[in-house]
Amino acid sequence: MVMDLHVSLPRGLTLANPVIAASGTFGFGPEYSRYVDIGSLGAVSVKGVSPEPWLGNPPPRVWETPMGLLNSIGLQNPGMEVFVRDDLPFLREKGATVIVNIIGHTVDEYARVASRMQGEAGVAALEVNISCPNIKEGGMSFGHDPEQAYQVTRAVRQATDLPVMVKLSPNVTSPALIAQAVEQAGADMISAINTVVGLAIDVEHRRPALGGTTGGLSGPAIKPIALRVVYDVAQSVSIPIIGMGGIASAADVLEFLLAGASAVMVGTVTFQHPGRMQQIIAELPQVLSRGGFRGVSGAVGQALPAASRPQTRGGDL
Amino acid sequence: MAGQQFHDGQVDARIVRREEVARDHVELILESPALARAVPGQFAHILTPGMLRRPVSFSRIEPDSGRVGLLFQVVGEGTAWLANCQEGERLDILGPLGHGFAPPDPSRPWCLVGGGVGIPPLYSAAAQWRESAPDVIIGARTREWVLMQKDFEQLGLGVRVTTDDGSWGQAGTVIGPLQEWLEGHADGQVFSCGPTPMLAAVASACRGRAAAQVALEQRMGCGIGACLACVVPARGQTQMEYRRVCTEGPVFLAEELIW
Structure with a gap:
């Protein structure tokens, strides 16, 4: 049967399929292109880009946990000019749908990156990262307070007419409150969740295992947390949600769609299986079909309480 | 799946x-x-x-x-x-x-300095460029962890061995024999792999006396340069910067790193 994997998102953003490479796990594009046809993915969200280069956190930067991965990279990146000069042309040439993940220490820095990407050929959307747990100043704090989340989203909104999604933290009492704030500030979409803040201990050296002390947990361990946040946020805002957190299979994708996500991001599993995203895309039609759906959009939100469920035309599931 | x-x-x-x-x-x-x-x-x-x-x-x-x-x-x-x-x-x-060792210059003296599980990659270098006949210094905590000594000897190479506990070869670390080698060989080249403190000591011993290539270990994520997990501090053009062990390394020039 013909299965429609297309995803239509605000401001004319259309994805060929709902599987997006998650920011921070896929570099700036060229790194994985030997293993993955990056043009065949729904989109690629590149590693966080700031106005000036960021050094990142001291190593060690990763630590394995049961079914999870703790990282403390600290948003190391070469700055927006190097990204535009060195990586964006490659992404364009490969036909990738590019989401630029933007970061800053101040509201103004976020706005500067947004403004720089405006009109830059090949940039399809922005993802405002207000939720990285590995940055002490700026970064995460914007995602922990509705007023600050509003301010930074507003500034980005005014700097660009690109589609804007805001990436939420699970490390707050109510992600839904933050989601409502960024929706009011003009965000077109929400992406959720960023990593869950955690700590590992290096017993041999009697100290925290990561150079940055705490880190962000990703991988299958956080999938239930992510689903809970997507499910809550979907009932609190009317803009689309890009869900992520521990997705490793097409079956996982369907869970996120049913919980209210319109598309998904896949990250940590790529470290084990570079080709897994393409495999998920290949297997998604069968998984949707088995679930009784004819396309991606028909599945979105179908596990939500009836009052929050998107309207579906009869027989369009 | x-x-x-x-x-x-x-x-x-x-x-x-x-x-x-x-x-x-x-x-x-x-x-x-x-x-x-x-x-x-x-x-x-x-x-x-x-x-x-x-x-x-x-x-x-x-x-x-x-x-x-x-x-x-x-x-x-x-x-x-x-x-x-x-x-x-x-x-x-x-x-x-990753980036491996740059081939040795056959016209200059060459020494391999390995510690513990850092010894095996040096054997692959010795075998690949055997006509350049390196001197070999390998060390470990104790006798049974002196890896691949026979393999080096089968290439016809002279091997000096050290153990921390003195159970095999000379008691002590590889740094003593390396110092002696450096004194006897001007304009030498050193390839080294082992625990980071040992590599730091090798880098220090070689500074200004021999060109050292060192192969590093670091906790690694993707392995192909995307995640920026496996970095080590290096000397940038104007300030410290992190370089990826998986991509710019694992082999670095000792002088490009901050120890």
Whole structure:
């Protein structure tokens, strides 16, 4: 049967399929292109880009946990000019749908990156990262307070007419409150969740295992947390949600769609299986079909309480 | 998920031999013409049941037979799983990855300095460039962890051995014999691999006296340069910067790093 994997998102953003490479796990594009046809993915969200280069956190930067991965990279990146000069042309040439993940220490820095990407050929959307747990100043704090989340989203909104999604933290009492704030500030979409803040201990050296002390947990361990946040946020805002957190299979994708996500991001599993995203895309039609759906959009939100469920035309599931 | 797809740069390699070379140390010989194109110092990134692959440097690289060796120490769950793999089983490997050693200049004296599980990649360098006949200094905590001494000797190379506890060779570390070698050889070149404190001491001993290439270990994520996990501090043009062990390394010039 013909299965429609297309995803239509605000401001004319259309994805060929709902599987997006998650920011921070896929570099700036060229790194994985030997293993993955990056043009065949729904989109690629590149590693966080700031106005000036960021050094990142001291190593060690990763630590394995049961079914999870703790990282403390600290948003190391070469700055927006190097990204535009060195990586964006490659992404364009490969036909990738590019989401630029933007970061800053101040509201103004976020706005500067947004403004720089405006009109830059090949940039399809922005993802405002207000939720990285590995940055002490700026970064995460914007995602922990509705007023600050509003301010930074507003500034980005005014700097660009690109589609804007805001990436939420699970490390707050109510992600839904933050989601409502960024929706009011003009965000077109929400992406959720960023990593869950955690700590590992290096017993041999009697100290925290990561150079940055705490880190962000990703991988299958956080999938239930992510689903809970997507499910809550979907009932609190009317803009689309890009869900992520521990997705490793097409079956996982369907869970996120049913919980209210319109598309998904896949990250940590790529470290084990570079080709897994393409495999998920290949297997998604069968998984949707088995679930009784004819396309991606028909599945979105179908596990939500009836009052929050998107309207579906009869027989369009 | 059934039937993992393989891509360019991803190898399905069969284990043709497995040997416990010392307590907690296993060498797997793999059949893989693609991996056998490796440069000494490069590594294989091996899928294990954990969340991350495990990087292991090549101990042997034999393009003629299409075989490579991976000699590693069992330090955790991933390497314990790998050590239990049997002949005939297959491994899912990304590689060869990273920058290996630059070939030695045959007109200058050359010395290999290895510590513990850092010794095997130096053997692959000695075998690849055997006509340059390096002097070899290897050390370990104790006698049974002095790896591959016989292999070096079968190449006809002179090997000096040190052990921390004096149970084999000279008591002490590799730094003593290295100092002597540096005094006897002007304009030398040193290839080294081992624990980071040992490499720092090698870098310090070689400063201003010999060109040193060092192969580093670091906790690694993707292995191909995307995640920026495995970085080490290096001297940038104007200030400190982090470089990736998986991509700019594992082999660096000692002088480019901040120790």
